[in-house]
Amino acid sequence: MAITQDVAEQAHRTEPARRVGLDRILHDRRVREAVLQLLVLGAVVGLFGFLIANAAQALRARGIASGFGYLGQEAGFGIGETLLLDYAPSDTYLRAFLVGLINTLRVSLLSIVAATLIGLVFGLMRLSSNLGVAKLAAAYVELFRNTPQLLQIVFWYAVMTRLPGPRQALSPGADVYLSNRGLKLPWPVPHDGFTWAFAALLLGVAGAVLLTRWARRVQARTGARPAIGPWRLALILGLPLLAWAVTGAPTALERPALRGLNFTGGVTMSPEFIALFLGLALYTGAFIAEIVRSGIQSVGRGQVEAARSLGLDQGQIYRLVLLPQALRVMIPPTAGQYVSLTKSSSLAVVIGYPDLVNVSNTTLNQTGHVVEALLLMSVVYLLISFSIAAAMNLYNRAVAIKER
Template identity: 50%
Template sequence: MTKSSKKIITPSTFPLSSEKFFSYKNIFAIMGNKSFRAWFYQAVLGVLIILFSHWLYTNVVDNLRSQNIATGFGFLHHTAQFSIGEKLIDYSARDSYARALLVGLLNTLYVSFWGILLATVLGFSVGIARVSKNWLLARVAGVYVELMRNIPVILQVIFWSVVIRNLPGPRAAIELGGMGFLTNRGLSVAVPAQHIGWLWCAIALLAALVISIGLKLAARRLRERHVRVLPVGRSALALIIGLPLLAWWLSGSPHQLNRPELNGFNFRGGFTISPEFTSLLLGIALYSSAFIAEIVRAGIQSIPKGQLEAARALSLSPWQMMRHIIIPQAMRVIVPPLTSQFVSLSKNSSIAVVVGYPELANISNTLMNQSGQALEVIAIMMVVYLTISCVTSLLMNIFNRTVAIKER
């Protein structure tokens, strides 16, 4: 067979009539081209998706119109007419549906933030304990992991809710050293009273953290350039402790506390953590911490034994080995699967509906029942959770680039 006989016949190559061009032989030759087949199948699939989406949309719109249900997002400006128990911003029943959704979103972000923080601390602690040479500590950590990750998260949330609900009432509260009370209404703790000095302390603490991070990054650059090694740990700790103390002293040394006091059937004053928030936080954090512990264990065990033997030869203590050799190298293995756990924890916050915590999914259910705009509310929820997941992944990818090994 000659080389020219393998070429695909097209109207541009030969002046053939349409009957000859669309003959079975030419069609088979065109379909035999791998590149053409790939584009053809993708085009067919795209057309089918568009047709199915159009049919689905028209079917839904026709059914809604037949039931006299309006479509669109204009209902978000209507009055909500329901109250929300826990909120981070001002809200009343006279506000709009849009503000109610905003309250739910902020509550979702709030519980997700503290859940990620608690799960990370517990997960790293248990993961390090899993590889400990202490037999009892390693076995206890193993039992914790197997227990927490094999019980469904929704059952854990319900379990903690039942435990908290069975605590004593406010009149028989468990006193916490005069600084708070634990009851079936939640945990009430003393907080600093309103004073400008506490604001300056918070600003000083934030400034100390920023300066400490800057010192750490500068020390890392110097170490990577083989200039010198600067120990900044103690300096950063002194800044974090000393700068807020200096601001506290210069602002008059405020020491007044707003303590919770029993007033009627409940405590007033201080800061109260609700049973719903506590049970949800403990459930999702403990569940995710078990998976994070296994991720940390795998990351630590991925370090070559030769690295550990070299560290022991340099007379490094176990803490120095963990801080300077094991964890920095294990992070490149830990961070990618850790991102998935953070995303899963954020999405698991939607089970708050079983304990009544007013996060996004719970408030969205109320909106659907009152407004009847189920499709629009579900679409909003999908976009919000997708955005949270994408932002979490983006931030973790940025962090992953900072801990990845730099190739020369």
Template identity: 50%
Template sequence: MTDITQSTSPRTSLINDPKVRGIAYQVILVVVLALLVYEATTNAIENLRRARIASGFDFLSTTAGFDVNQTLIPFSSSGGSTYGEAFIVGLLNTLLVAAIGIVLATILGFIVGVARLSSNWMVAKLAKVYVEAIRNIPLLLQLFIWYNAVLKALPNPRQSYEIAGGFFLNNRGLFAPEPVLAPGAGIVIGATVLGIVGAFAFRFWARRRQERTGQQAPVGAVALALIVGLPLLAFLITGRPISLEYPELRGFNFTGGVQVIPEFVALLIGLTTYTAAFIAEIVRAGILAVSRGQTEAAHALGLREGQTLKLVIIPQAMRVIVPPLTSQYLNLTKNSSLAVAIGYPDLAQVFMGTVLNQTGQAVEVIAITMAVYLAISLFTSLVMNIYNRRAAIVER
């Protein structure tokens, strides 16, 4: 057998041999890429030398000469903070807006997605109008509208809108009460954590028992008691160690409380409403993908409406929903870089904007920024692949 194949190969000329051709193509590609990289590097070195721009990553430990208006870690130009710390500040701000945005967009997206399938004509149409309007207008324009036309047009602190419970909204941002921790607050926080862990443990135990004996336990009520009741009890026993400090109008601005800068509010609203429109479509498609027979079969088994939804529909819909949902989460994280347009100090604005302008080290700064976003993306898709493998239909 092998003899036949070998004896036929010499007849074709070398140039027509697919193996030789394949190797030739690859060699050409590698040579071209190598030439491009070599040319680009030598040019870059030459250009940088002429512009007297340093290279390397030493600038990360150089003192940064600017301030940032929202920092999660201490950062000040006078305190000798470095460019490296500016990078951390920007990264944390990106992660903060992305994390809160993902939670809010998921909630809003699920509500709108379910509303689109509502039997109520008006609710369904309203949801449809929302989705179409939001999806077909660029996010950047929406951010400009939220920031420049809505938040910047709010009255000054003296005439700020008071939202219930000590929240104030004005053109300097959102002012909220700040919790003040007195001694003993640690116990309350500990009780909260304990309550949450306890609730999960109880759910796990209840499920195991149900699988074994068929007996059901009131998981919802117990979880509520553990998560709300336990911290409340601790709060009252330790003598109310946590109090709220309300923002107060002093002169022209508020003092006390937490100030959320308008850039953050605008970016969060913009990202949330925009991504929610896409999530709504994913949720709708996911629910539609579960065939009606599943619902009918569940009813025939005697499951109630809520159980049908929880045990039959949602697990199957999630299999369809989760993969595109993660890519929407990634999109939201990447879109948070539009912060640069409205001045929210995220990674793109602080690092790729200010630090790049001050140091001029474009290659290093952009490489680091891209690497961060790439790492977030790759990590998410890794987690996604693991989930997909677990959730995929097991074919027999």
């Protein structure tokens, strides 16, 4: 009897403690936010599940097949441009979808690199003390920012298709030919040496990043930054060259040559690809130029005056003082431009470039699987956008100036 009474008293004393712990959890802001986010996520997932189930039921009622089984069927249509992945009309819809995805990634990544370089150059030109240079940069920015991107893509496509034919192709030399069939360039003959050199390049870039982080830690600890410039250059350039030399130093090139009415050999950049590339890069580059200009102008004038008092020249001021501080302002909007450029690559459907949207449109027209094709496109573009945003966030944290 006494033991039972002790257990009851202990439970009575423990109950308020449990209630206090529960109250703390319920009144914890982080817990409330997490619960609210889970509820919202559940509601969104439930809504999408309802819509998908409703669409599938409507399709079944009309005798229309649903599901993703069609991806394993023979596509039966050709794709004019393939890279990294061979394709024939006898291949499946899934393979056609992957080819379109690779084409989208190719033009998007190349356009991002070009737009970044264009924006950096013209952004710095806008800040030039030379009036002619500054006005030229301003004219570029205003022209390309204030005309529709679709119009620019169609304009460049019209320019490409109005070029002379292959027999009268424009050639600056070095086996490079530009005609209404596109741009023909020499291309290395496939060899294991190039694969090893590319792998060495990736390894060298990773080593250079780690070396830079080590130098920053040393500088933060001692105040003196180690001279790592030659070592980084050796990693990024020397390591790939070493791998290329060890594997036989392949130099054979497949050169384009005129055969009949067209060129054979080499690599081809089609008019559609060039038009889309120019439309994306020049349009986005104008916005990035304004981001660069505003980012640099956000740095206080006192920073520039202090750098000049230390004897730094203009190039050193930009490289060591202005750009590192301006990056904190420039990176977030630039990431938005990268995401916007990738989504705008879907405008390729207007000029016939076989990107993800173009291939998916052909697929849904042939199979009738509209919902599935649109859902696949949405998921892929969502993943690409999230990947770009995540990569830029990581870079933003890496270059951020740490307050100590």
